[in-house]
Amino acid sequence: MNWRVLGLGTAVLWMVTVGVIVALFVQGHTRPGADGRTEILLAPAERDLILAEMRQLLKSVHGVVTVLGSPDQHLKAAEAAARSAGMAMAADVNPAVMLKLPLPFKQMGMSIHKDMDHLADGIAQGESSVQILNRLSSMTSRCTTCHDMYRFATTK
Ligand code: HEC
Structure with a gap:
């Protein structure tokens, strides 16, 4: 075996691996959906976890809007509602799930958590x-x- 060829082969393999990881990080695990949206493929438990976070986001928005509209404006409650959807919520996201999410999804999701903290x-x-x-x-x-x-x- 020629060592130069082996070295070149290793370098090419390495670049392909890095390329695949970068592509995954940007594209996530997706396919075109029937309604024109991009479908993100997740395991059932991963989907359930993100949907639970989504419902929490709506509760936070609801909590803040409700306080704003109430006569006594209980601001501590509004602050807590916003904080509960802040970066602390995003901290425990599994790295395997992160790879399945496309880059714009990750960016929008993180910006929401950051802005919930700013709101609080x-x-x-x-x-x-x-x-x-x-x-x-x-x-x-x-x-x-x-x-x-x-x-x-x-996906199963
Ligand atoms: C980064 C993308 C993204 C952002 C930002 C986002 N969502 Fe979602 N949300 C989704 C996706 C994807 C679904 C699932 C839609 C589907 O499968 O049809 C979803 C579903 C939901 C659901 C349904 C939950 C369930 O149990 O079915 C609620 C409620 C929701 N989002 C609320 C919100 C609120 C409120 C915000 C903003 C404060 C928000 N989402 C921001 C992507 C996002």
Whole structure:
């Protein structure tokens, strides 16, 4: 065996491996969905976990909006509702699941968690209802954008 050929073969294999990992990280595990959205393929338990997070996101938005509209404006409750969907929520996402999610999905998802923390900070600092609603609107526009782009499907 010629060592130079072996070395070259190793280098090519290495590049292919890195290429596959980068492609996975960007594209995730996806296929075109029947309704025009991109379908992200997940194991049933992974899908359940992300959908549970989604319902929590809606509860957080609901919690903040409800406080804003109530006469006594219980701001501690609004801050807690926002904080519960902050970066702490994203911390325990399994790396294998992260590889299955396409890059724009990861970016939008992370930006929502980051902005939930910023929202909680804004509420704690006494921002006005209009400022808080503007923050919420910037987030809900990302909820709807992502929902228009992606859906989940399960694999065994
Ligand atoms: C990064 C993409 C993304 C973002 C951002 C996002 N979602 Fe979702 N959400 C999804 C996908 C994908 C589904 C599943 C849709 C499907 O399979 O048809 C979903 C489903 C849901 C569901 C249904 C849960 C269930 O049990 O079926 C709710 C509620 C929800 N999202 C709320 C929200 C709210 C509120 C926000 C914003 C604060 C948000 N989502 C932001 C991607 C996203």
